[in-house]
Amino acid sequence: MKLQDSVIAITGGGQGLGRAMAEYLAGKGAKVALIDLMPEKLAEAAEACTNAGGEAKTYVCNVVKEDEVEATFKTVVEDFGQLNGLVNNAGILRDGLMVKVKDGKVDKRMELSQWQSVIDVNLTGVFLCGREAATRMIENGDQGVIVNIASISRAGNMGQSNYSAAKAGVSALVPVWAKELARYGIRCMGIAPGFIETEMTGSMKPEALEKMTAGIPLKRMGKPEEIASTVAFIFENDYASGRVIEIDGGLRL
Ligand SMILES: NC(=O)C1=CN([C@@H]2O[C@H](COP(=O)(O)OP(=O)(O)OC[C@H]3O[C@@H](n4cnc5c(N)ncnc54)[C@H](O)[C@@H]3O)[C@@H](O)[C@H]2O)C=CC1
Numbered sequence: 001m002k003l004q005d006s007v008i009a010i011t012g013g014g015q016g017l018g019r020a021m022a023e024y025l026a027g028k029g030a031k032v033a034l035i036d037l038m039p040e041k042l043a044e045a046a047e048a049c050t051n052a053g054g055e056a057k058t059y060v061c062n063v064v065k066e067d068e069v070e071a072t073f074k075t076v077v078e079d080f081g082q083l084n085g086l087v088n089n090a091g092i093l094r095d096g097l098m099v100k101v102k103d104g105k106v107d108k109r110m111e112l113s114q115w116q117s118v119i120d121v122n123l124t125g126v127f128l129c130g131r132e133a134a135t136r137m138i139e140n141g142d143q144g145v146i147v148n149i150a151s152i153s154r155a156g157n158m159g160q161s162n163y164s165a166a167k168a169g170v171s172a173l174v175p176v177w178a179k180e181l182a183r184y185g186i187r188c189m190g191i192a193p194g195f196i197e198t199e200m201t202g203s204m205k206p207e208a209l210e211k212m213t214a215g216i217p218l219k220r221m222g223k224p225e226e227i228a229s230t231v232a233f234i235f236e237n238d239y240a241s242g243r244v245i246e247i248d249g250g251l252r253l
């Protein structure tokens, strides 16, 4: 698929990796529909996309709410006249051990609400947006691509029962949707990033950063543009479907 003039929705497009993807795709001539909870961040991201040479519109939407997701994708198609892509990127972290023994007593450390909030955004949100994007693409007769953003933690990371389960789930949806949607001209791929430089890691102490990167074979964190360029590769390669690409500097957790 050509990126020039393609319409691509990006959830969590207001900041971090989502914004980096939006700017990168806009720079290649794509029209981006930025979906996020935070209006101010959305406005900043849209301006950056315009400066990069693309077109951007913003949509305040909670990906967990079925009615908001339905209304948002309807509006995106009304605004742009087509939909050719979705990057399911919005995600949250609420880390914690499942149980911990303290003073001989077993403590349940991960609250049900902590589990559920991550499953809601990182797994159910991906399902709702994927289902809606596919519906709109098929109804509109548009060829399209859905990219689910997973994580290296999908393999199972200590302290991330909720996050690892959700990311394993969105990885499993990739071959399911690739098989179900191929007949409509829709491909589905995933990306499982390792540690990527973000504002959060930028504010970490140098010693903590050094410890974190020491275990990565390439001895550095990834850059947001390295995830964004992988998204672009997926869109442009019409034989890519049903697989999750690992971009993690060679790290295994
Ligand atoms: N930063 C990293 O090192 C890695 C990130 N990832 C994944 O990449 C994706 C993006 O991560 P970051 O950019 O680091 O996160 P971030 O926290 O910087 O950005 C996430 C964005 O999603 C939005 N969002 C959160 N909940 C939402 C909801 N319910 N509805 C709509 N928007 C919502 C936030 O407002 C925010 O703008 C996530 O899925 C994350 O799990 C995966 C591996 C590594």
Ligand SMILES: CC(C)c1ccc(C(=O)O)c(O)c1O
Residues within 6 Å of the ligand: 091, 093, 150, 151, 152, 153, 157, 193, 194, 195, 196, 198, 200
């Ligand atoms: C543990 C993995 C590499 C990780 C680290 C940081 C974030 C983040 O800041 O959002 C993630 O989403 C991760 O998957």
